[in-house]
Amino acid sequence: MGEISYLLFQAVLAASCMALVFYGIFFVKQKEKIRTVARLVLLTAGVLQTLYILLRYLQSGYTPITSQHETIVFFAWSVTWAYLSFRWRYTVKNFGTFISLLVFILLLIAAVASHAINPLPPALQSWWLPVHAGIAVISYGFLALAFCGGIMYLLQEHELKSKRFGYFFTRLPSLESLDQLNSHCLATGFVFLTLGIITGSIWARQAWGTYWHWDPKETWSLITWFLYAAQIHQRFSAGWRGKRAAIMAIIGFASVLFTLWGVTYLLGGIHSYAQ
Amino acid sequence: MxxxxxxxxxxxxxxxxxxxxxxxxxxxxxxxxxxxxxxxxxxxxxxxxxxxxxxxxxxxxxxxxxxxxxxxxxxxxxxxxxxxxxxxxxxxxxxxxxxxxxxxxxxxxxxxxxxxxxxxxxxxxxxxxxxxxxxxxxxxxxxxxxxxxxxxxxxxxxxxxxAVSISYAAVELAKKIFGNLRDKNVLLVGAGEMAELAAEHLVGQGVRKVVVANRTLSRAMDLAKRFNGTAVSLDELFSQLEQADIVISSTGAPNIILHKQDVKPIMRARRNEPIFFIDIAVPRDLDPELNDLDNVYLYDIDDLHNVVEINKSExxxxxxxxxxxxxxxxxxxxxxxxxxSVVPTITALRKKADDICHIELERTLCRLQLSPDEQKAIEKMALAISSRLLHDPVAFLKNDSCKEQHDVKTEMIRAAFGLVDKN
Incomplete structure (x- = not known):
């Protein structure tokens, strides 16, 4: 099964790479036909990712979301499917190019990380594992969309403000659609993030006895949560939108990445399983 | 000449x-x-x-x-x-x-x-x-x-x-800012022709409402009627800015009518909803520094040039x-x-011939007792002789074969026929 799993991961990597290539060509040429192909390839990559995660589940006997490799693959999976579910409702011009780039970078990191299947530590042997970790990483998927939208917003805003129209001007969508994307993705991502923290807290009560005990990972999750909460609050109360919202989405995502990796490698703590 | x-x-x-x-x-x-x-x-x-x-x-x-x-x-x-x-x-x-x-x-x-x-x-x-x-x-x-x-x-x-006109360029920019223009409001400040044209394009994109603000209300009302919009006086400008999404300014005012510090509180009232200013007036109506404000986009006529540059190659x-x-x-x-340069010479030549004909005809006809028909025949003959005589010199002047020598030719003819130089 290890052989199949290895081959399947290579297929995932190849499909994601192809999706990036096709979206890249579409970005340059802006031909409808290429976009259709790119979408199909990304969908295929998404399906392959799902299959890989299922296979890994069968292989190890638990939800594959504990090691670094597994977490990142799951992260890439949630970004891909968050995008595919999102674009089912809205079309944002050339968003796919940015998303497929992010997915490919994540999968490259996953390819470098150790593929080894470790025995599950006793603390994680619970049905809370898929619920808590799954929800948390799905929230990261939506927050990643907001991050990409934020970068696109800043690029487009720069073109419009500087009045020198470069390569991106015609290729990027309107500011309003990017701002809307930011708002929708943050709302969805924030709900999942909140659920992730609540389920984590309940699980902590069961596993460690207290709901909250200021472990670095918990602290940083809370910081991230406050960053997003403040932004959403400001959007509704003071009308923070546009550039400010885009910058906040980028800062928030940086905090997400730090919570995911920075805490594990720099701060440690009892929550750092994925080494 | x-x-x-x-x-x-x-x-x-x-x-x-x-x-x-x-x-x-x-x-x-x-x-x-x-x-x-x-x-x-x-x-x-x-x-x-x-x-x-x-x-x-x-x-x-x-x-x-x-x-x-x-x-x-x-x-x-x-x-x-x-x-x-x-x-x-x-x-x-x-x-x-x-x-x-x-x-x-x-x-x-x-x-x-x-x-x-x-x-x-x-x-x-x-x-x-x-x-x-x-x-x-x-x-x-x-x-x-x-x-x-x-x-x-x-x-x-x-x-x-x-062809893309300035107004078309403005519409393209508006689309990059707002995406869909269907639920957007347009405010025309000043009722110049350019503004009218730009508004026409925007209405073609299906904007929701057009408001015209003008110093003279009657002109504003005329223009507003064309777009099924409303007319307001220029004093209401600030309150109107709170609702407008696209502002096209084209007043004949000699000075800037909207400053950065005027717009700042308006943005707060708008809850930072983006606003797109198009300044097509010369001299400028809008403070160039408006563009520094977040969610405010200001384009003047020179800026619009750049937008058009995009599809220039086509x-x-x-x-x-x-x-x-x-x-x-x-x-x-x-x-x-x-x-x-030849034409006046020819005209002068013909005039001289005509004058001579008429003088000589008058002299001759008053001595002879002729019937009107006979008089006419003689007149005709005299004119025919003069015009046939002139035919060759005129053709010589008009001849295109030696264009560079027009000056020489006209001088020659003028001298030969004794035409007085008017210059």
Missing amino acids: PSDMILLLGVNHKTTPLAVREQLALGNGYEQPLHALRGIDGCKECYLLSTCNRVEILVVAQEGAQVETHIAKLLFGDSVAPAQHQDYLYIYRNHEAVHHLFMVSTSLDSMIVGEAQILGQLKEAYRHAAELKCTGPVLNKLLHKSFSVAKRVRSETLIGAS RDKEAIKALRIVDEEALKFQSWLDNL
Whole structure:
């Protein structure tokens, strides 16, 4: 099964790479036909990712979301499917190019990380594992969309403000659609993030006895949560939108990445399983 | 005639920044400037075109006269030092002037190649000049020709079809900011023609509401009626800005009407909803620093130029075709102009012959007792003799084979027939 799993991961990597290539060509040429192909390839990559995660589940006997490799693959999976579910409702011009780039970078990191299947530590042997970790990483998927939208917003805003129209001007969508994307993705991502923290807290009560005990990972999750909460609050109360919202989405995502990796490698703590 | 030349002086959006163009003395109205131009020594015919992108003066002047410096002084007034005139001013003479005029009328020289507004502006300018009797035989012919060249270019090339006007560029930008324009409100500040055109484009995109704010309410109401909108007075500008998404400003105000510090509180009231200002007025209506505010996008006329630059390459092919037509027509006009030096000589020649005929006829007919029919027959004969005699010298003058020697030929004929030189 290890052989199949290895081959399947290579297929995932190849499909994601192809999706990036096709979206890249579409970005340059802006031909409808290429976009259709790119979408199909990304969908295929998404399906392959799902299959890989299922296979890994069968292989190890638990939800594959504990090691670094597994977490990142799951992260890439949630970004891909968050995008595919999102674009089912809205079309944002050339968003796919940015998303497929992010997915490919994540999968490259996953390819470098150790593929080894470790025995599950006793603390994680619970049905809370898929619920808590799954929800948390799905929230990261939506927050990643907001991050990409934020970068696109800043690029487009720069073109419009500087009045020198470069390569991106015609290729990027309107500011309003990017701002809307930011708002929708943050709302969805924030709900999942909140659920992730609540389920984590309940699980902590069961596993460690207290709901909250200021472990670095918990602290940083809370910081991230406050960053997003403040932004959403400001959007509704003071009308923070546009550039400010885009910058906040980028800062928030940086905090997400730090919570995911920075805490594990720099701060440690009892929550750092994925080494 | 040979000692006259066609002279074209001007400034446009390419040579002169908006800030300088706003200061031009000849930038306002037609009547006064035309009177001033006509008063210049050595200026026989004159015409002035003043649009928000260019001010151009076309004159027929006596060679050797200091017309150029006089016009430059008149054009710039006191705003620019004489030493700097050359930095901004372009001067074309004779064939070049004709060519440039055709470039302008066909909109090949426009900020937005292929736009149709310029022809209307040219006709309007010509109407003013003609009413004040500033134009003469040369400019009348030249300007009419420039109109027909513009029409020819429009019908023979696709330049107009792919033409993007300023308003079109504004719509494209609005789409990049707002995406869909369906639920957006447009506010027209000032009711100029350009604003009207831009609004027309936006209404074509299905904007929700058009509000016209103007100093004179009646004009605002007229314009508002066209777009099913509402009219407000200019005093309500600030409160209107809270609801507007796209603001097109084109007042004739001499100063800035909206400053950065005015807009800041408005943005707070709008809860930072993006707002797009388009300043198509010269002099500018809106503080350039508005663009520094978050979610405020300000474009003036020069900025809109850049937007249009994007799909320039598509139009270049058609522009080459149009340029060929302009070259062709300019050459044709040149040959008409060359012939023109011959025309007065021929007229003088015919007049002399006619005069002689009539004098001799009168003398003879009053001595003879003839019936009216017989009188007529004799008259006819006399005129026929003179015209047949003149046929060969006229054909000689009109002959195109040795064009360069027109001057020599006319001199020869004038001397031979004893025609008095009027110049």
